[in-house]
Amino acid sequence: MKLVELTPIPTVELPIPALRAHLRLGTGFADDDLQDTVLETALRAALAAVEARTGKLLFERALRWTVSAWRSPQVQALPVAPVTALVSLTVYSRTGDMNPIDMGEVVLEEDTHRPLMHSVAPCLPDIPALGHAVLSFTAGYSAAWDAMPPDLAHAVLLLAAHFYELRHEIVEHDGNMPFGVSTLIERYRTVRVLGGVVA
Missing domain, CATH: 1.10.3230 (Hypothetical protein yqbg)
Structure with a gap:
């Protein structure tokens, strides 16, 4: 991470x-x-x-978070709060192949302490073995x-x-x-x- x-x-x-x-x-x-x-x-x-x-x-600012696996198939806790927007999500294979994810497939649950990214589908996008996902988002009070x-x-x-x-x-x-x-x-x-x- x-x-x-x-x-x-x-x-x-x-x-x-x-x-x-x-x-x-x-x-x-x-x-x-x-x-x-x-x-x-x-x-x-x-x-x-x-x-x-x-x-x-x-201070509100843009961040990029890289993870190699989701903590749960349906929902992922985000590393900081408050998160105000999910901007982009891309899954990369072990060899670097990119798979941009439609942001309509995930939704942000705002929370004071632990905001969550939920999957609209049954599961979050699959992260292949030795691959990773990169989430860009905006966070901060103001x-x-x-x-x-x-x-x-x-x-x-x-x-x-x-x-x-x-x-x-x-x-x-x-x-x-x-x-x-x-x-x-x-x-x-x-x-x-x-x-x-x-x-």
Whole structure:
């Protein structure tokens, strides 16, 4: 299984002014944007960490997902949420032969935690031995920062500020999120159950 981001988040959409205000950095100076590169790095790291921990994409973007087998013949759980559109599905043989699938053969079941791709026919398209399927889809809450869930947006700012403040320090990390961030994202975390379509 491989998930590839096709449309990276544009720098102009990142909430750099909001993070600057959160950190209470000085304004009104000729070099106000001097720290913008560092702030952008902190924001991208915070976004990646929150998205990885929750399985939710904040900024809407296009993705390509490659799988070698379906988890179920009739329905496939998708790797991230919220999914807003299934764009294309192509099955490849071991030798690279392509079989584009009519998107009328599958339907998206939107879900807060685990969106599903259902087959309209009795089964999803067959993936041949040593072949794979490639699904292109769109996922994410919004293309605009102001339309994000407020608690997730605040968690990103808190974590970005944490990364910014500790950028020069060498500290051992236990892998846990700061408490405030963990509290804000807890209800968005996906419960994974092995052996079923929600896994």
